Amino acid sequence: MSESENAVHGCLDGLIAVVTGAAQGLGLGIAEQLAINGATVIIADLQTEKAEIEANQLQKNGLSVNGAYLDVTDSKGVTAFFDGVVGDYNRLDILVNNAGIGQNVTPVVELSDAEWDRVLDVTLTGTFYCCRAASKIMERQESGSIVNLASINGQSPAALVVAYNVAKAGVISLTETLALELAAYGVRVNAISPGPVYTEFNKMVMAQRCESLNISEAQMIERIRNSIPLGRWGEPTDIAQGVTFLCSPQAGWITGEILRVSGGLKGVSATPPKRES
């Protein structure tokens, strides 16, 4: 029997949760963990078919999970989506802003407007749209919890991915600002800063970094492992446990907090060599 079949109740019993970008990777792990702890979870993703397939799979394990289409960059679409959640479920208790995209590895001096906009639109502006829509609902309810996925890069920037660093630093500031504005309503807003987890997102960034450093993927995986104080890469469940804690009543006096879940890694500070002219 899987872990999911064992436990379908817990600290989030009866709560309604939305996890954005949850058709795969960290978001999917977070959706499963929230559901294992008793929440009804909506997996909201651009990839509708994948979201529905994963939701069906989790339902077979006795969990309450549904898939839905959401493009976090579509301001009106985001508003309509959250109106729909309230229409269907009458409330919204948890929002996890997980949707985010990596940047093509490029120095600032060569970064195009289009790449800057692409990363900021999803990773920062999309998080803002979802926070704004959910906050209106949670203010009205005078309850709720929002967890944003930041990154250790948002706290300690890595070279060659400035748009991503800035987007995640923005997510941290958004989290801290919203925590102040929603405190009077009893709504908590926190962020998790994950360290490296081997998802599709990370595979894409690693492939580009391997090429620029002229090393193999296996060497890159080992190099990163060696830089993590706890000596291993993260798993989606590591991140999901942190998110679940922040959403739970056990974190009832925590707001405006940025929690690193990174095996002790605080950032990657390597500097690239001079570029060939």
Ligand SMILES: NC(=O)c1ccc[n+]([C@@H]2O[C@H](COP(=O)([O-])OP(=O)(O)OC[C@H]3O[C@@H](n4cnc5c(N)ncnc54)[C@H](O)[C@@H]3O)[C@@H](O)[C@H]2O)c1
């Ligand atoms: N994997 C890591 O090592 C790592 C480390 C630090 C932070 N993070 C952050 O965690 C989050 C999840 O990362 P992941 O590794 O699972 O990535 P992933 O690429 O595996 O998954 C991202 C998901 O977001 C969805 N998505 C993309 N654009 C969207 C949009 N406009 N609207 C709705 N959904 C959209 C994708 O369809 C996909 O399902 C991201 O915010 C990422 O920045 C990841």
